[in-house]
Structure formats: structure tokens, C-alpha cells
Amino acid sequence: MNCPSGWQGSSxxxxxxxxxxxxLLILLTGCGRSGMFIPVDSFPDVxxxxxxxxxxxxxxxxxxxxxxxxxWLIAEFNEVDHAGTGQELxxxxxxxQKGNLTLTGYxxxxxxxxxxxxxxxxxxxxxxxxxxxxxxAYLRDNGYRVISLDRFFxxxxxxxxxxxxxxxxxxxDGWRPVYEIAWPVLKKYGYTATLFVYxxxxxxxxxxxxxxxxxxxxxxxxxxxxxxxSHRNLSKKKAEESPAEYLAAVNYELxxxxxxxxxxxxxxxxxxxxxxxxxxxxxxxxxxxxGFRGAFTTKRGQNPFFSDYYRxxxxxxxxxxxxxxxxxxxxx
Numbered sequence: 001m002n003c004p005s006g007w008q009g010s011s012x013x014x015x016x017x018x019x020x021x022x023x024l025l026i027l028l029t030g031c032g033r034s035g036m037f038i039p040v041d042s043f044p045d046v047x048x049x050x051x052x053x054x055x056x057x058x059x060x061x062x063x064x065x066x067x068x069x070x071x072w073l074i075a076e077f078n079e080v081d082h083a084g085t086g087q088e089l090x091x092x093x094x095x096x097q098k099g100n101l102t103l104t105g106y107x108x109x110x111x112x113x114x115x116x117x118x119x120x121x122x123x124x125x126x127x128x129x130x131x132x133x134x135x136x137a138y139l140r141d142n143g144y145r146v147i148s149l150d151r152f153f154x155x156x157x158x159x160x161x162x163x164x165x166x167x168x169x170x171x172x173d174g175w176r177p178v179y180e181i182a183w184p185v186l187k188k189y190g191y192t193a194t195l196f197v198y199x200x201x202x203x204x205x206x207x208x209x210x211x212x213x214x215x216x217x218x219x220x221x222x223x224x225x226x227x228x229x230s231h232r233n234l235s236k237k238k239a240e241e242s243p244a245e246y247l248a249a250v251n252y253e254l255x256x257x258x259x260x261x262x263x264x265x266x267x268x269x270x271x272x273x274x275x276x277x278x279x280x281x282x283x284x285x286x287x288x289x290x291g292f293r294g295a296f297t298t299k300r301g302q303n304p305f306f307s308d309y310y311r312x313x314x315x316x317x318x319x320x321x322x323x324x325x326x327x328x329x330x331x332x
Contacts, residue, residue: 045094051087064091072145072163095161099305108302109152110330111168113273113314117177122319129181135317135326136189139167144330146191149223149271153293156305167330169193170296170314172227172273174201179213183222196227196273196296199260211264218265225271226292229257235278251286258290271295277314284310302331 047064057071060083065073075081077092100107116126139146145163152168154160169186171178174197186193197214204210218224228234232253237246258269270293274283277298287295287310294309301313315329 045092045096047091047093049089049091051083051085051089053085055083055085057083060089060091064093073161076164097161099155099158100161100164101305106304107162107164107166108304108331109147109155109162109166109168110302111152111170111296111312111314112329113296113298113316114169114171114182115173115316116175117181119177119181124318124320126319127317128319129185131319131321132182133185134323136185136191138323138326139191140189146189146193148192149194149225149294152303153309156294156303156307156309158305170273171195173198173231174209174214174227176205176207176209176213179209179217183217183220186222187220192221192223194223194225194271196225196271197257197261198227198229198231198275199257200230202264215265218267224261224265224267225273226254226257226261226269227273228253228275229260231275233276233278234274234283235280247282247286250283251290254286254290254292273314274298279311300329 049060049064051060057074057080058068061070061074062068073095074083074089074091077096078089080087080089083089114127114132117129117132118126119129122128122131142165144165144167146169147162147166149168151160151162152166155162155166169191171182171193174195178195182193195214195217197209201208202211202214204212214224230253232249234250234253237243238249241249254272261267261269270291272287272292272295274295274297277296279295279297284295292310294312296312296314298316299311299313300315303313307313317326317329321329
């Protein structure tokens with residue numbers, strides 16, 4: 001993501017970090033005059049600290065931001081990748097670039113889309129385990145942060161800021177290798193992901209997931225969301241359907257699949273992945289009427305904070321992709 005260094009305060013202007021430090025030094029020293037000292041904690045948006053032995057960026061984030069996973073916020077604000085004993089850092093107490101919007105640009109988030117995996121073979125829709133793990137290792141080794149759909153949509157709401165290199169990982173349908181191959185790899189790297197299931201597929205065959213597997217993954221942190229009930233193309237009315245019957249059928253695909261997921265997994269569904277990536281205005285109106293927060297296409301590209309919530313782009317990762325093609329889908 002494009003997230004230039006700097007600090008943006010509540011007055012909607014941006015100061016380089018060096019200017020902030022200089023300003024703090026002036027205020028703290030009183031410009032050489034007595035009686036001008038202003039304590040650091042009088043600044044509502046930032047705290048100046050000297051790192052103590054044993055302290056790390058995650059521990060500082062836990063102490064001051066109440067969330068160790070926000071260590072990246074301190075790192076990017078100070079343009080560092082770790083905290084050393086005696087190091088002087090400024091800790092922002094709130095997001096300083098909501099929507100990752102700056103005076104020079106804005107951030108974009110790639111959403112990766114997988115379908116199936118294999119221990120050995122490969123096809124257009126099937127990723128070999130070795131290749132999938134290599135892709136996850138690339139994300140780790142190059143500073144990417146895998147974020148949840150909720151955090152991504154907070155970014156779209158302009159209520160939050162994301163790490164400069166953020167990415168969302170999704171899977172469609174409900175194939176058994178998500179449980180046997182993908183989820184163990186994701187857990188190894190500490191990554192979250194979202195599985196969009198179409199509920200008619202969840203029959204527990206040798207190729208498909210069962211609800212026990214899905215419940216186990218959900219309990220361990222996998223997000224379970226909706227891919228409709230039968231995987232019909234929501235954007236196309238069948239020849240034998242009247243307009244009213246078409247709308248009723250689409251509504252059933254949405255509500256019944258959400259009901260089943262709630263019953264089987266205990267999850268309140270908020271997001272949909274369109275079968276075949278296709279939608280229309282009528283489908284979107286039904287999603288809104290039924291309380292869906294957003295929905296995903298298969299149109300390739302990255303997503304800035306002003307993206308259409310119901311036409312989010314996703315980059316489908318195919319089995320023939322080498323690491324260079326994978327990198328292109330990250331916008332790098």
C-alpha cells in the first residue's frame with residue numbers, strides 16, 4: 001500500500017516525522033527559557049518514549065494502543081522495523097492516515113482469491129501445496145500483513161488505517177483441501193483468511209468439506225462467509241422465471257445460505273462472494289436489504305478506500321502462476 005511517512009493530526013495537515021520531533025524538542029526545552037516546559041502527555045495524539053530493556057514494538061503497542069497487533073502503526077510512524085533499548089520513539093495514539101490517504105496519494109488493498117489446492121497436481125483452479133506455501137512465505141518475507149474482512153471494511157468506511165502492505169486472503173466454494181492443506185499453512189504463518197462457502201456443496205465427500213471441519217477452522221480463526229446456497233449465477237434470470245420469481249430466487253439464495261451458516265457454525269454472515277463474480281443492481285439492492293456489509297467480484301485489481309462496497313475486486317490466483325505473476329497481483 002502507498003503510505004508515505006508522516007504524521008497527520010486532527011487539523012488535517014501533514015508534518016514530516018522530523019518536524020514533529022523538532023517541534024516536541026522546542027516545546028520540551030521551552031526554547032531555552034525557563035517556565036516553558038510542557039509535559040509530553042499533554043499532547044493528545046502522540047506519546048514520546050525511550051525504549052526500556054525487553055520492550056518491543058508489539059509490547060509498546062499493547063501498552064499504549066491496547067493491541068499488540070498495531071505494532072506496525074508505531075513502526076511506520078517512526079520509519080523503523082524494530083525497537084532497541086534506549087531508542088526514542090513517538091507513539092501515535094490514533095490512526096493518523098485514515099483510509100491511508102495522504103497529500104500525495106492513497107493506499108490500495110489487494111484481495112487474493114483461491115479455490116482449490118493439491119498435494120501434487122496442478123491445474124488452472126488448483127494450486128499445488130508447495131506453490132501456495134511459497135506464496136505465503138513471500139508475503140511474510142516481504143513485510144505484508146494479512147488482514148480480516150472486518151478490518152478491511154473499516155478501512156473502506158474511512159474509520160481506520162491499514163499497514164502499508166496489507167492483503168486479504170479468500171477461498172471460494174468449500175473444497176476439502178482448504179482444511180487439509182491451506183489452513184495448516186495459514187496457521188503456520190499466523191495468517192487469517194475468509195472461506196466463502198456455497199452451502200449445497202458442504203456434504204462431506206472425499207473432495208468437499210463437512211460442517212465439523214468448518215466449525216473447527218472457524219474456532220481456530222478462519223472467517224466463514226457466504227457464496228450462496230446453490231452457486232447459481234445471481235445476475236442472470238432463468239428463462240422460465242418471471243421477474244418476481246427471479247428476485248425471490250436470488251433472495252432465497254442469500255438468506256437461506258446465511259441461515260444455514262448461522263445454524264451450523266454460529267456465524268452472522270456479513271459478506272458475499274458472487275458466484276462467477278457477477279452481479280447487478282437488483283442483486284446489490286437485495287444484499288443491502290438483507291444487511292450484507294459488502295460483496296466481492298472476481299474483477300482483477302486493488303481496492304482504495306473509496307471502492308464500491310458491493311463490487312470489491314479480487315485477484316484470482318491460478319495454478320500456473322509463478323512467483324512473478326503472484327507478485328503482480330499484489331500491485332507490486
